[in-house]
Amino acid sequence: MNSRVLVLNQNYEPLNICNVRRAFVLVFRGKAEVLELLAEPLVGVSQVYPRPSVIKLMYMVKRPRLMVRLSRREVFLRDNYTCQYCGYESRDMTVDHVVPRQRGGRHTWDNVVTACRRCNHRKGARTPADAHMNLIRQPRRPSPLHYFWWQQQGLNGAANGWRKFLPEPK
Ligand SMILES: [Zn+2]
Numbered sequence: 515m516n517s518r519v520l521v522l523n524q525n526y527e528p529l530n531i532c533n534v535r536r537a538f539v540l541v542f543r544g545k546a547e548v549l550e551l552l553a554e555p556l557v558g559v560s561q562v563y564p565r566p567s568v569i570k571l572m573y574m575v576k577r578p579r580l581m582v583r584l585s586r587r588e589v590f591l592r593d594n595y596t597c598q599y600c601g602y603e604s605r606d607m608t609v610d611h612v613v614p615r616q617r618g619g620r621h622t623w624d625n626v627v628t629a630c631r632r633c634n635h636r637k638g639a640r641t642p643a644d645a646h647m648n649l650i651r652q653p654r655r656p657s658p659l660h661y662f663w664w665q666q667q668g669l670n671g672a673a674n675g676w677r678k679f680l681p682e683p684k
Contacts (some may be wrong), residue, residue, distance in 0.1 A: 520662070520676045522570040528662045528680060529575060534675050537566045546571050550675030557560065567675040571650065580658040584623055591600055591664045593628035599637070599647045602630045614639040623655035659683040 519537040523529045532540075534556065540546035549642070550568035557563075582588055589609050596603045598610075612630035613619030616639050627649065637645045660683045665674050 517567070518665070519566050519570045520666075520679060522568065522678070522679055524571050526679060528572065528659065529664070530575070530580070531665055537561070537569050540571070541566065541569060544572065544596040549679075552674055556563060568679055580619070580624075580661060582656045582658065582661045584621070588656070588664070589626050590606070590628050590651075592660065594613070596628060596650075597630035597633050598627035598650050598653070599629055599642075601650060602632075603619045604630070605631060607633045610634050610637060613641055614647065617641065624653050627653050644662065657683055 517534055519534055521529045521532050521537070521540075538548070541548055542635075544655055546569040548564070548566045550566070550570075552565040552567045552659050553561045554565065555562045586609050590607055594603070595605060595607055597607070607628050608631055610627050611619045611621070611635070612625050617623070619625050619651050626650055633647065637647055659680065662676070662680050663683055666680065
C-alpha cells in the first residue's frame with residue numbers, strides 16, 4: 515500500500531500525491547476517477563484490486579499553489595547536482611549562499627545554489643562579483659511542476675503513467 519498516486523484536479527492540473535489507500539477511498543466515494551493503473555494489481559485478503567497510479571478529482575479544488583520546500587536536496591535537484599559556478603557534476607555537493615549570510619544574504623530560493631566543495635571554498639564569504647566567479651544561471655524558486663517531476667524521478671517505475679499528465683517544467 516505504499517506506492518504513490520498522482521492526484522489531478524478536475525481540470526487535469528497536478529494537485530498532490532497521495533497513497534493508494536487514500537486514492538481508493540476517493541474513488542470508492544465517487545470523488546475521483548482512475549486514469550492510469552499500474553501493471554501489477556494489489557492483492558487483498560479475498561480479492562485482487564487494480565492499483566491506481568493516477569486519479570482525477572470529479573470536482574475542482576481551489577487551494578494555494580504548492581510551494582516547494584527549500585532544503586538541500588531540493589536545491590541539488592533544481593540544479594541537477596551541478597555546481598553553478600564551474601559546471602562540475604557530483605553527488606557530493608554543498609549549498610552556497612550567493613550573497614553570503616554574513617553580508618545579509620537570505621536563505622531563499624533566489625539566493626542559494628549548488629556548489630562543488632572547491633568552488634564553495636574558493637568563494638568563501640564573498641559575493642560572486644568579489645570572488646570573480648560567475649553563476650551559470652540565476653537561481654529561482656522552482657515551480658510546483660518541478661516538485662511533481664522530482665517525485666516522479668524518485669519513484670522510478672512506481673510512477674508509471676504520470677508522465678503524460680506532467681508537462682516538462684521550464
Ligand atoms: Zn564548482
